[in-house]
Amino acid sequence: xxxxxxxxxxxxxxxxxxxxxxxxxxxxxxxxxxxxxxxxxxxxxxxxxxxxxxxxxxxxxxxxxxxxxxxxxxxxxxxxxxxxxxxxxxxxxxxxxxxxxxxxxxxxxxxxxxxxxxxxxxxxxxxxxxxxxxxxxxxxxxxxxxxxxxxxxxxxxxxxxxxxxxxxxxxxxxxxxxxxxxxxxxxxxxxxxxxxxxxxxxxxxxxxxxxxxxxxxxxxxxxxxxxxxxxxxxxxxxxxxxxxxxxxxxxxxxxxxxxxxxxxxxxxxxxxxxxxxxxxxxxxxxxxxxxxxxxxxxxxx
Amino acid sequence: xxxxxxxxxxxxxxxxxxxxxxxxxxxxxxxxxxxxxxxxxxxxxxxxxxxxxxxxxxxxxxxxxxxxxxxxxxxxxxxxxxxxxxxxxxxxxxxxxxxxxxxxxxxxxxxxxxxxxxxxxxxxxxxxxxxxxxxxxxxxxxxxxxxxxxxxxxxxxxxxxxxxxxxxxxxxxxxxxxxxxxxxxxxxxxxxxxxxxxxxxxxxxxxxxxxxxxxxxxxxxxxxxxxxxxxxxxxxxxxxxxxxxxxxxxxxxxxxxxxxxxxxxxxxxxxxxxxxxxxxxxxxxxxxxxxxxxxxxxxxxxx
Amino acid sequence: xxxxxxxxxxxxxxxxxxxxxxxxxxxxxxxxxxxxxxxxxxxxxxxxxxxxxxxxxxxxxxxxxxxxxxxxxxxxxxxxxxxxxxxxxxxxxxxxxxxxxxxxxxxxxxxxxxxxxxxxxxxxxxxxxxxxxxxxxxxxxxxxxxxxxxxxxxxxxxxxxxxxxxxxxxxxxxxxxxxxxxxxxxxxxxxxxxxxxxxxxxxxxxxxxxxxxxxxxxxxxxxxxxxxxxxxxxxxxxxxxxxxxxxxxxxxxxxxxxxxxxxxxxxxxxxxxxxxxxxxxxxxxxxxxxxxxxxxxxxxxxxxxxxxxxxxxxxxxxxxxxxxxxxxxxxxxxxxxxxxxxxxxxxxxxxxxxxxxxxxxxxxxxxxxxxxxx
Numbered sequence: 015x016x017x018x019x020x021x022x023x024x025x026x027x028x029x030x031x032x033x034x035x036x037x038x039x040x041x042x043x044x045x046x047x048x049x050x051x052x053x054x055x056x057x058x059x060x061x062x063x064x065x066x067x068x069x070x071x072x073x074x075x076x077x078x079x080x081x082x083x084x085x086x087x088x089x090x091x092x093x094x095x096x097x098x099x100x101x102x103x104x105x106x107x108x109x110x111x112x113x114x115x116x117x118x119x120x121x122x123x124x125x126x127x128x129x130x131x132x133x134x135x136x137x138x139x140x141x142x143x144x145x146x147x148x149x150x151x152x153x154x155x156x157x158x159x160x161x162x163x164x165x166x167x168x169x170x171x172x173x174x175x176x177x178x179x180x181x182x183x184x185x186x187x188x189x190x191x192x193x194x195x196x197x198x199x200x201x202x203x204x205x206x207x208x209x210x211x212x213x214x215x216x217x218x219x220x221x222x223x224x225x226x227x228x229x230x231x232x233x234x235x236x237x238x239x240x241x242x243x244x245x246x247x248x249x250x251x252x253x254x255x256x257x258x259x260x261x262x263x264x265x266x267x268x269x270x271x272x273x274x275x276x277x278x279x280x281x282x283x284x285x286x287x288x289x290x291x292x293x294x295x296x297x298x299x300x301x302x303x304x305x306x307x308x309x310x311x312x313x314x315x
Numbered sequence: 316x317x318x319x320x321x322x323x324x325x326x327x328x329x330x331x332x333x334x335x336x337x338x339x340x341x342x343x344x345x346x347x348x349x350x351x352x353x354x355x356x357x358x359x360x361x362x363x364x365x366x367x368x369x370x371x372x373x374x375x376x377x378x379x380x381x382x383x384x385x386x387x388x389x390x391x392x393x394x395x396x397x398x399x400x401x402x403x404x405x406x407x408x409x410x411x412x413x414x415x416x417x418x419x420x421x422x423x424x425x426x427x428x429x430x431x432x433x434x435x436x437x438x439x440x441x442x443x444x445x446x447x448x449x450x451x452x453x454x455x456x457x458x459x460x461x462x463x464x465x466x467x468x469x470x471x472x473x474x475x476x477x478x479x480x481x482x483x484x485x486x487x488x489x490x491x492x493x494x495x496x497x498x499x500x501x502x503x504x505x506x507x508x509x510x511x512x513x514x515x516x517x518x519x520x521x522x523x524x525x526x527x528x529x530x531x532x533x534x535x536x537x538x539x540x541x542x543x544x545x546x547x548x549x550x551x552x553x554x555x556x557x558x559x560x561x562x563x564x565x566x567x568x569x570x571x572x573x574x575x576x577x578x579x580x581x582x583x584x585x586x587x588x589x590x591x592x593x594x595x596x597x598x599x600x601x602x603x604x605x606x607x608x609x610x611x612x613x614x615x616x617x618x
Numbered sequence: 619x620x621x622x623x624x625x626x627x628x629x630x631x632x633x634x635x636x637x638x639x640x641x642x643x644x645x646x647x648x649x650x651x652x653x654x655x656x657x658x659x660x661x662x663x664x665x666x667x668x669x670x671x672x673x674x675x676x677x678x679x680x681x682x683x684x685x686x687x688x689x690x691x692x693x694x695x696x697x698x699x700x701x702x703x704x705x706x707x708x709x710x711x712x713x714x715x716x717x718x719x720x721x722x723x724x725x726x727x728x729x730x731x732x733x734x735x736x737x738x739x740x741x742x743x744x745x746x747x748x749x750x751x752x753x754x755x756x757x758x759x760x761x762x763x764x765x766x767x768x769x770x771x772x773x774x775x776x777x778x779x780x781x782x783x784x785x786x787x788x789x790x791x792x793x794x795x796x797x798x799x800x801x802x803x804x805x806x807x808x809x810x811x812x813x814x815x816x817x818x819x820x821x822x823x824x825x826x827x828x829x830x831x832x833x834x835x836x837x838x839x840x841x842x843x844x845x846x847x848x849x850x851x852x853x854x855x856x857x858x859x860x861x862x863x864x865x866x867x868x869x870x871x872x873x874x875x876x877x878x879x880x881x882x883x884x885x886x887x888x889x890x891x892x893x894x895x896x897x898x899x900x901x902x903x904x905x906x907x908x909x910x911x912x913x914x915x916x917x918x919x920x921x922x923x924x925x926x927x928x929x930x931x932x933x934x935x936x937x938x939x940x941x942x943x944x945x946x947x948x949x950x951x952x953x954x955x956x957x958x959x960x961x962x963x964x965x966x967x968x969x970x971x972x973x974x975x976x977x978x979x980x981x982x983x984x985x986x987x988x989x990x991x992x
Contacts, residue, residue: 049426056421060435063493066450067438069461073453082459128345135341139334147342154353155544158551158599160572161592164363164585165356185352188345206703209670212690213697214764215720218337228707247443249554250576265445269558272449279453286446293441301434326687327672 067290074098074283081279097284101271105285106259110267114246115292117182117263121245124187126238132188133196134222138208148197154190159250167254181255182263186245192237199233200226239300246293264289357596363589376586387590392566392574396591397598399481400570404549406485407492412541414489415496419504420530422497433501440494444554447491452559455483477567480560484568487555492548496541503537504530543606550599571595620681620771620804621646622667627676629662629828636662638828640676644772644806649798651819652808655851659828660808664774667806669693681771691720696765697774700781702757704749704764710736711745714763721768735767738797755786766801773805779814791818812852816840824848842977846984849901849977855939857901858950861981864896873898873978876945877925878968886978886988898987899979904939904953906975909961910968923968926950928961942969 073081074097075090101107135141136148166185167176175181203226211221227234252263262270268285275281366376367383387393418436422429439447454460457472469476473483511533515525531538553572556562562569562577569577571591579588622644629637637659644650652660665671667678669690677686685693696717704713714735718728736742739759749757758778765773778794779787795818798805809815815822816836823833824847832844843849849857862873862880871887872879880900882890890898910923926942938954940961950969954960961967978987 052421052424052426056426056429056432059418059421060432063490064435064438066447066454066490067442069454070450084464086461086464128348131341132345135338139338139341140331141335141338144338147346150349151345154349156547156600156603157353157357158547158572158595160551160553160575161360161596161599162353162356163575164579164589164592165359166352167579169351169356185348188348190349193345204701204703206699206701207705209665209668209690210697210699210703210705211716212670213668213695214717215691217691218334220720225705225707243440247445249443249445249557250572253557254580265443265554268445268449272452272558279459282449282453286449289443289446290441294438297437297441301437324687330687330689 070283070286074280074287076280078278078280094280097278097280098288100275100278100281101285101288105267105271105275105281106262107264107267107271107285107288109259110262110264111288111292113179113182113261114264116179117252118242118245120179120183121186122238122241124183125189125192125241126234128188129192129196129237130222130227130234132193133198133200134218134226136193136197137200138218138222138226151190151193163250163254170255176255177257177261179261182252182261185251186248189241192241195233195237196230199230203229235300239296242296243293357593360589360592360596363586364593366586368584368586383586384590384593387587388594392569393591393594395566396569396571396574397594399566399568400550400572400598403481403485403488403552403568403570404546406482407488407549407552408542408545410485411489411492411496411545412500412538414493415500415541416534416538418493418497419500420526422501423504433497436497437494437501439491440498442491442494444488444491444552445558447487448555448558451483451487451490474559475564477565480564481568484555484559487559488549488552491555492545496545499537499541500534503534506537507533539606539610542610543603546602546606547599550595550602571598621648621679622772622804622806623677623679624663624667625677625679627663627666627673627678629659629666629671630674635828637666637673640825640828640830642823642830642833644804646804647802649795649805649807649818649820651815651822652806652825653810653812653815653822653851654825654831655810657827658825660810660825661776662828663825664697664776664806664808667772668695668697668774694768694770695772695774696768696770697776698758698761698765698778700777702749702761702778702781704757704760706749709746709748710741710752710760713749713760714741714745714767717764717768731767735763738766738800739763754782755790758782758790762797766797766803771804773803775805775807777809778807779809780811794818812854816852822852824851826851842986843901844986846899846901846979849979849986853903855904855951855953857903857977858907859899859901859979860944860948860950861897861899864890864898873900875900875924875948878923880924880976881973882978883973883988889987890978893980895980897981899981899984901977901979902950902971902975904951906971907950907952907969908971909952910970923970926967926969928963928965928967931960931963933960942967 069088072088072090075093075095076087077094080087132151136144162185170176170181170184173181175184207225207229208221211225216224247265248263249265252266256262256266268282268289271285272282364384364387365378365380367379368376422433422436442450452474454462455473457463457468462468463472467473469479473479507530511529512525515529520528550570551572552570553576556568556570556573557576560568562573572595575588575591575595578584578591622642624640624642627637627640628635640659640663642650652663654660662671666673667680669685669688673686677684679685680693680695705716708716711732715728715732718731723731732745733742736745739762741756741759741763744752744756744760749760752760758781761778779790782790791814797803807814807818819836821833822836822839824831824839826847832839832848834842839848840852843852843857846859850859860875862875864882865872865874865879871882871890873882874880882898924944926944928940928942930941932939932941933956936956938956938958938960940952940954942950942952944950952969979985980987
């Protein structure tokens with residue numbers, strides 16, 4: 015009921031037969047309904063998105079027979095934790111987890127360090143071909159990984175790194191994305207700080223590690239998380255470059271688990287959950303930093 | 316700072332040389348990796364593609380110049396694969412962005428406990444394509460999967476169905492990337508100053524109007540970035556195809572990346588694989604550049 | 619010895635000269651103020667002394683060393699930035715000791731120096747806070763402490779007071795003057811605020827468009843501005859400048875204004891005749907003008923003053939600014955003490971001044987006419 019409608023001449027007076035209290039209550043009710051509707055929508059979407067993961071956790075705790083039962087059991091009243099032990103031992107998940115962990119840490123460390131170094135150079139130093147080199151860094155993002163696999167397999171083999179941690183990690187020790195993110199973050203630091211540090215007696219190297227990096231912590235955190243995620247979830251490269259369980263990673267291990275435990279879905283699902291848990295832990299800790307690190311200039315283009 | 320400036324003394328030149336040296340030193344580690352594992356392979360691929368591999372391993376490969384390029388790039392398999400890849404991108408990128416943006420807008424409200432919803436919406440970022448494929452593969456399994464039981468099935472079953480397999484894999488991909496898309500959209504949304512929304516509200520704009528006239532334009536740089544990056548990733552999808560359909564049925568999910576892998580590993584034909592890889596690179600590049608040129612015009616950057 | 623010498627120093631960006639052939643000598647223990655509007659080159663000059671910019675020409679000497687090519691960190695200067703440039707992730711204590719760590723000062727000595735510096739600026743209680751938790755004034759003192767902790771040869775300050783509110787500014791001004799005296803420090807101080815320059819500096823160097831306009835003691839620059847720019851820049855309210863035609867009356871020269879004429883002193887007259895000027899710019903400070911009464915016919919030859927109409931009377935409490943218009947619409951401001959009789963708005967009056975307080979400038983070059991360059 016707009017004000018104009020109320021004030022317009024010739025309005026039917028019978029429509030206005032609501033007291034102010036009734037009007038307020040009506041608005042309250044409407045707002046409450048609106049809120050309920052919004053929560054309902056959000057909850058519905060959350061359920062749809064979480065459902066696959068939820069059902070996986072549930073199924074990992076059921077007996078294989080229960081999994082195929084119809085109607086399906088949506089809650090494990092008698093959780094069978096044994097499937098996790100089976101996935102761990104039968105599926106060699108322990109080995110795979112260790113391999114994934116080692117390779118991921120190496121890659122993450124490499125990417126973060128090279129990104130910090132390159133980002134600092136682009137943000138604070140003057141040198142010829144600076145812009146060209148930056149374009150070169152960004153160009154690496156355009157090259158799909160699959161394009162490089164044929165040669166990279168050969169290169170790694172020739173270096174004698176086939177089926178090794180080094181072979182798994184070396185091609186990924188640097189990314190253009192990382193350098194870009196760190197450059198943006200360094201550029202947002204107040205210019206005076208570099209001058210002040212220069213007068214205080216600090217050269218570039220010490221300024222980088224004592225002032226620039228601590229102040230760019232959100233971006234470093236975001237980069238670490240992304241690098242960790244990407245490295246942990248790698249699939250194609252580990253398949254190409256490893257040939258036995260000694261160096262296989264969790265993702266491949268999962269596929270193998272699925273093939274070896276054909277009817278024991280609970281074990282496969284347990285394996286999937288095992289593969290996901292480290293990331294969930296990581297994300298819970300770093301969730302805030304992800305968004306903050308991104309908005310330090312990167313996503314804005 | 317020209318070289319002819321009379322004030323450039325030897326001491327100053329030395330200083331600048333040191334700064335230059337430091338800069339190159341800092342860039343060196345990354346550059347070594349890039350040259351060895353990104354740029355060199357790119358160039359080397361072109362060369363590798365000129366060697367036709369024999370059908371029997373052990374025999375030497377023959378140099379044929381660009382003949383192999385001609386043969387492979389005009390083959391029906393290749394053209395089909397390109398079509399499949401584009402179809403896959405079309406199925407995953409727009410839907411992913413619309414969903415991600417929608418979720419981000421919904422999660423942008425000031426409701427009690429909205430943080431929980433944001434965590435849930437971003438949760439799939441913890442999943443890998445392998446995890447997602449394993450989960451959905453079982454969910455779609457005709458004998459024991461939940462989705463067929465719910466009635467969401469086709470005949471033949473969805474992952475073996477030439478007409479629906481690609482869509483199924485696309486669904487898995489959209490779900491798996493939803494978390495990351497949500498995070499990207501949510502951070503872009505955070506960058507929109509609240510005053511703009513408030514001003515629109517005071518001006519009488521309803522929710523839909525606010526979305527169209529404030530949210531979308533202000534988010535266009537983020538959306539643009541996500542489209543470009545999302546397309547590049549879509550063209551690089553591999554894991555889910557390897558686990559779910561292996562390029563079938565009837566090659567209906569034979570995206571370029573899988574085709575390359577299949578050619579390299581199972582058919583042991585690195586020459587042909589190299590040709591395909593070169594093709595993939597150029598397609599991706601042209602696509603990205605095309606997006607940069609045509610879409611960026613519609614992006615309103617705010618300084 | 620903390621003296622600073624700039625010898626024909628220039629700084630060009632492409633073809634624009636931010637600093638043009640600047641030569642200044644700052645004596646040991648001197649407080650020199652570089653004064654000028656924004657863009658005049660004062661900050662660039664300061665940064666060249668610091669070593670943060672390289673001059674395109676000229677040499678810079680600090681103490682008895684030629685430092686033109688020496689890096690900033692080796693020049694033994696300290697700088698207080700306009701934005702303070704405190705390291706946000708470090709406590710006050712760590713901020714202050716930062717310059718000592720890079721010079722590998724042993725821990726015990728370092729702690730003592732930090733304590734002394736903090737003490738002398740009243741920061742003792744704040745040593746473990748972070749900059750974000752401090753007020754503007756406190757942050758500024760941390761920046762100062764960081765500068766003095768090293769006991770450098772020279773202190774450079776780039777508009778350190780501009781981010782403080784008015785009251786704090788006045789207070790800190792006095793504290794800085796006292797600090798300089800206590801430390802016997804050589805300070806080069808950049809500001810656009812002429813009140814700061816007048817009250818703090820031993821000498822003021824006025825700059826405009828990269829060129830040094832005048833350098834001298836505050837009272838000299840005030841009383842004998844070398845050109846129109848300095849005359850107008852220093853003093854608040856600024857010096858009145860009006861243009862008048864040169865007329866001769868017998869052997870005497872006058873500057874004729876609508877509504878009156880001003881006699882030119884002999885040396886000035888000679889300079890005018892030599893240069894063949896047809897018009898001159900007359901400068902009189904507002905406090906040197908009075909309203910003519912019968913008694914003031916005492917003032918000078920032709921001293922019936924200049925006709926003017928009072929337009930606006932602004933009362934500031936302790937003084938009064940009376941804005942008048944000459945018959946050709948040029949504006950003149952007269953400053954009165956509060957106890958003097960205020961003229962009525964819209965009334966006609968005549969303005970007189972002591973000839974000694976009248977400055978004359980060449981309208982083309984802006985240079986002051988006559989002898990006695992500052």
